[in-house]
Amino acid sequence: MLNIGGLHEGVVIDHIKAGGAMQIYHYLNLEKIDSSVAIIKNAKSNKMGKKDIIKIEGPITVDLDLLAVLDDDITLNYIENDVIVKKRHPNLPETVTNIIKCKNPRCVTSSSSERGLAHTFKLTDRKHRIYRCIYCEQKFKGQL
Amino acid sequence: MKHLITPLDLSVHELDDLLALAGRIYRNKERYKKVCEGRKLASLFYEPSTRTRLSFEAAMMNLGGNVLGFSSADSSSVAKGESIADTIRVISYYADICAMRHPKEGAPLVASMYSGIPVINAGDGGHNHPTQTLTDLLTIKELKGDLNNLTIGVCGDLKFGRTVHSLINAMVRYKNIKFVMISPPELKIPDYLRRETLDAGNIPYTETSDFESVMPDLDILYMTRVQRERFFNEEDYIRLKDSFILDNNKLKNARKDMLILHPLPRVNEISTEVDSDPRAVYFKQAQYGVYLRMALIMKLLEIPDPYQKEELC
Structure with a gap:
């Protein structure tokens, strides 16, 4: 098995559906952070068969609960001084701003005159992880 | 504010x-x-x-x-x-x-x-178009005296018609409301409305393409237009369009106190012969x-x- 060094401090995003790591990398804008990021694809998993893992070193400034929009089975392992101090699943946020883009061409967010208008989605169905655009009610169901 | x-x-x-x-x-x-x-x-x-x-x-x-x-x-x-x-x-x-x-x-x-x-x-x-929906409610309230205990037939384009969707969402908040959805199979109400509003609220409704058979059950008939551009082919449109045109003949089994509403503009979905029927309240609706x-x-x-x-x- 591929060996990636352990983290002294940071977060391991575990149990990502195999093939989903790059989507999460872009979704969380990880290309914009200065920390070291390791992406492990197709790691063996007893539970899932295959899974992806992302390790982020250092203090985390991104909102990891946003991951619940895509997949709330993901596990977040918080590491301090080489030890896992907290393990949890991401919680679905009530609203998501400028993460999901509304794709409805009739939505006001698509209008060229509405520069800088935030793309905001609101959670409308927690059970099925359905969000709707606050302007046009276009549905978004995140999946990896 | x-x-x-x-x-x-x-x-x-x-x-x-x-x-x-x-x-x-x-x-x-x-x-x-x-x-x-x-x-x-x-x-x-x-x-x-x-x-x-x-x-x-x-x-x-x-x-x-x-x-x-x-x-x-x-x-x-x-x-x-x-x-x-x-x-x-x-x-x-x-x-x-x-x-x-x-x-x-x-x-x-x-x-x-x-x-x-x-x-x-x-x-x-x-x-x-909230003021259209509120106008529909005012028309029903003023002419029926109550917004509860009604069987409401909605007819025409139930798939894309925003006035119908809004009316359903507004009326399910009242007691003992039943809906009769009258449309060609191609233009039935969307699944999300069926699931999130009707089924979720245990609201009774029936769906039919047979306009005349359900007419005697209705307190309200809300008409909308079946638009040519909603059909995939001209043949289907021609086959179906006349089934959803309201005329005096289709009204013969309707209740004497049924109300006919329409958000306007009317094109050909209500024959002009119906305009003089006292049950036709769509111009009154515009006044309300x-x-x-x-x-x-x-x-x-x-x-x-x-x-x-x-x-x-």
Whole structure:
């Protein structure tokens, strides 16, 4: 098995559906952070068969609960001084701003005159992880 | 400050209050002709409209107020690329309340986020048209006396028709409401409405393509147009279009007190021979639209009804 060094401090995003790591990398804008990021694809998993893992070193400034929009089975392992101090699943946020883009061409967010208008989605169905655009009610169901 | 962006922005209690005020205005028009003296309605119509714009403007004038605004995007600063946020910030200094129609869905919500005055959504694309829905409710309330215990037939394009969707969402808040959905199979109500509104609320409904067989069951028949462009081929359209045209023959088994509503414009889905039937109330419905908008302007401007107590005594 591929060996990636352990983290002294940071977060391991575990149990990502195999093939989903790059989507999460872009979704969380990880290309914009200065920390070291390791992406492990197709790691063996007893539970899932295959899974992806992302390790982020250092203090985390991104909102990891946003991951619940895509997949709330993901596990977040918080590491301090080489030890896992907290393990949890991401919680679905009530609203998501400028993460999901509304794709409805009739939505006001698509209008060229509405520069800088935030793309905001609101959670409308927690059970099925359905969000709707606050302007046009276009549905978004995140999946990896 | 309150805005009206979707038909469900008002609670049932607020809605009852609004419809009661509209009813009082309807019965005593003269008494309300100065209640908005010195107030101005900005009529911001980014796309053409006949009935809705004139209905809003007539409503404000009936209350003694004034109207300013534009009736197409070409004659407004949007043609220069101004954002809705900037337009409404400025208009807020010129008027006391505004009615906005816009081709983009959600535009009035954007306006309400930056506005210093109440914003009324006068139609945002194919999305919401709350004053039409409130007008439908006022028509039913005034002519049936109650919004509970009704069997409502909705006919025509149930898949794309926003007026039907809004009416269903508004009526499910009342007691003992049943729906009869009358449409070609291609234009049945969308799944999300069936799942999230009807099934979730245990609202009884039936679906049929047989117009005449369900006619005797209906208290209300809400007609909409079956549009040619909704069909994949001309053959299907020609086959189905006449099945959903209301004429005197189809009405022969309807109840004597059934009401026929239509949001207008009517094209050919109601034969003109029906116009003289006392059950045809679609032009009356347009009249109620003015009183509903008068009441709404008063409520959003927080102008108390000077005659409410008098009527209660």
